[in-house]
Amino acid sequence: MPRIEFTKVEVLGNDLLVIVDPEDAQQLASPDIARLCDRHLGVGADGVVRMLRSARIPEGQRVLETAPEAEWFMDYATSTGATEAFSANGLRAMARVLTDSDLVELPSGETLAIATRVGVKDVQRNSTGGFQTDLGRWRLAGGEPLVSARGIAVARPGLGIEVGLPHVVVALSSEEELEELDLREPPEVDPPHPAGLTVAFVVPGDPLVKNGVGQLRMRVYERELGETRSSGTAASAVALAVRHWAGEGAPHHWRVEAPGGALQVRMFPTEEGEHLGQAGPAEIVFSGSINI
Known part of the structure; x- marks a missing residue:
């Protein structure tokens, strides 16, 4: 396994490790994720957000069929290594890393579409320096x-x-x-x-x-x-x-x-x-x- 580069992001007391992996080259097994999140043996986190191009995985490709603007996909796993559909706090963490690293531009008033396993979630900047998200229907x-x-x-x-x-x-x-x-x-x-x-x-x-x-x-x-x-x-x-x-x-x-x-x-x-x-x-x- 190559060396993993990560950014740790804090979202109201939740801490998430965000990994930029546009080409889906760093697929992590559940034990690897659990070790990364372990607060004694690893970095320590509540979960891992792996950011990759939607076109690189079947789940993302299906989203692109109806939402071609959703270039980036959220691959989210909890600290146990279990894959989840998405993380609402993780959307803001992902938006922070994407924008701060200049991978995407997100001017005020514009929308960033993020693909997840339960469809597209839209993110915008808000007036307090954070982000507002559209989580869809309930x-x-x-x-x-x-x-x-x-x-x-x-x-x-x-x-x-x-x-x-x-x-x-x-x-x-x-x-x-x-x-x-x-x-x-x-x-x-x-x-x-x-x-x-x-x-x-x-x-x-x-x-x-x-x-x-x-x-x-x-x-x-x-x-x-x-x-x-x-x-x-x-x-x-x-x-x-x-x-x-x-x-x-x-x-x-x-x-x-x-x-x-x-x-x-x-x-x-x-x-x-x-x-x-x-x-x-x-x-x-x-x-x-x-x-x-």
Whole structure:
């Protein structure tokens, strides 16, 4: 295996290793990815984003058939080495590396199309120096399973929501209950999801709406990985769930705070149905190289 060059990017407490591999020359096996992400034996990260030309892999070629502008493809794997459809935080990390390394130009107001295993995700710069992304359509999926977790005396009903990845959202009654959650062990979901679920616990702000923007706090147990300081898809799921529970008159713009920081989430209409938008930072920590 040749030496791997990477850039470590921090996105609201998540850290991702971004590898520029336009020709698909550095295919990494799951054990290699897990070692890279190991915080004692490797560089340390929550996942790996490998950026390659869409034309170089079958998944990317299929996207190009309907979206020829999606030149770059996100090949994403979690710290366990498991391939995932995409990462919402990873989109901003990828955009940061692509633009800072001058691989693409992204003037204000223009759009960068990134191909993923679940279609095209559009990215733009935002006014605060980060990026805003269009995560596409969402759907209610998975019903209302019961969720048990350490620190919660009684199992709570959740709401299944899919935003490219499956989630279940559980509402808690207070900030204290959110703080007392013990997420060192995975929450139990009944009935279980065959592919596993990311479980997000949410508390509405007081007031719920401030200056037209919904205010939420969350903690997240990401499937197979444990508690995470931030999750872009989970932030979208909790905003959708609370809007669903709040009913008519609920806002379409939300501020979702996690231990790593806050993301802006909005819902907006398109010709094909409602889409999810998201805005937040992505900062380069350092670049380096390592032998696997």
